[in-house]
Amino acid sequence: MRYPAKHKEHTREKIIRSAARRFRSRGTEGATIGNLMRDLRLTHGGFYRHFRSKEQLFIGAFEQSLKELAGSVLSVIQHAPRGGELKALIEGYLSTEHVDDVAGGCPVAALATEIARRSPKSRGDFLRVLINHVALIAKYVPGATEEARERKARVLLSGMAGTLTMARVIVDDEQRRQFLDDSKKFYFEAIRP
Amino acid sequence: MRYPAKHKEHTREKIIRSAARRFRSRGTEGATIGNLMRDLRLTHGGFYRHFRSKEQLFIGAFEQSLKELAGSVLSVIQHAPRGGELKALIEGYLSTEHVDDVAGGCPVAALATEIARRSPKSRGDFLRVLINHVALIAKYVPGATEEARERKARVLLSGMAGTLTMARVIVDDEQRRQFLDDSKKFYFEAIRP
């Protein structure tokens, strides 16, 4: 059947948004195209009208995840007191809400290990997308030059991503809360001048 | 055929040691039992004389990896100047050698994301093994009580694990070196009193 003009574009976006969540919560191999399409009430065959391969979807989904994260980041910054933006960002990143929301959370914490195992070419693609988004928060990181701020932002993000992942391993609620508290204090102190 | 008394035990150890490397460099799904056994010049069927399942091997291999890491940690501590043990540990953990040696490196950096996706019961098993090993370095972390030191050690390790993973994503050698330098400085400052 023929579909309205924007129909295909909408379907593509639905696939990407859904994939972005599935990849984060289950990893590349845990997220299958069959399940993904079934969730959208479509069949697996149609997938290839939108993407050349699962790998191409993965890159698109990673970028989508970063876009979503950028949205949260902007919202946090807007609600933070002037000068307290970075503290608010750390607080949000290391919150129990973020720990619980794997599917909607930071794709670096959820996918960096898998990306690290890919080919240099593939890693380069992911890095370019990532670095653009990290620049967004660099403005609020202390540092003399723009470059210094961006570099520090990368160190901060990668460290907190590891911490977020570890928090997701911890089973006991109280232990997890304690670990997140310790971590927040650690990063708060680390960004002092 | 019948084999010497310790034969089975030796085979089991060979499987675990080899699996510990394969899991770290390729992840749970990238490491297959067929390839693993073939490397040891055995056939896949024999695997089940040693382990009930691939999952059981994964836990054993994770513990093996931590044991190996503990060996490196002790060696670093012995060669470090008195009072500079933690600095030496950070330097070693965030070294280019460690970044390049995924198969022989920290299993937290290589596998934490996958472990985070497992059941609470399974995560508990991994955590118990992990916490025992982290206690080993807690002695060199600043803190008033043993508990405070252990908690800080966990924050440090998880952060550096995220940083190590990010370093493995970076393609360009110079950028990677710069990122590791920035990170080392960051963690050095963070452990100052």
Added chain:
DNA sequence: TGTACATCAGTGAACGCGCGTTCACTGATGTAC
């Protein structure tokens, strides 16, 4: 205005593949008598 044809997002059977796991079997050596 009516008719024949083209389009193309989505369908679902099919393909090839590799995986984890099972199982009947092997055969050199240990043990029982």
Added chain:
DNA sequence: TGTACATCAGTGAACGCGCGTTCACTGATGTAC
């Protein structure tokens, strides 16, 4: 000392399964005339 049997680490064919991907097909609507 010799013989019959038990043991069990390792073998390799086989099983069931789910995956990513391909492909002939569908059919409502747009377009050409």
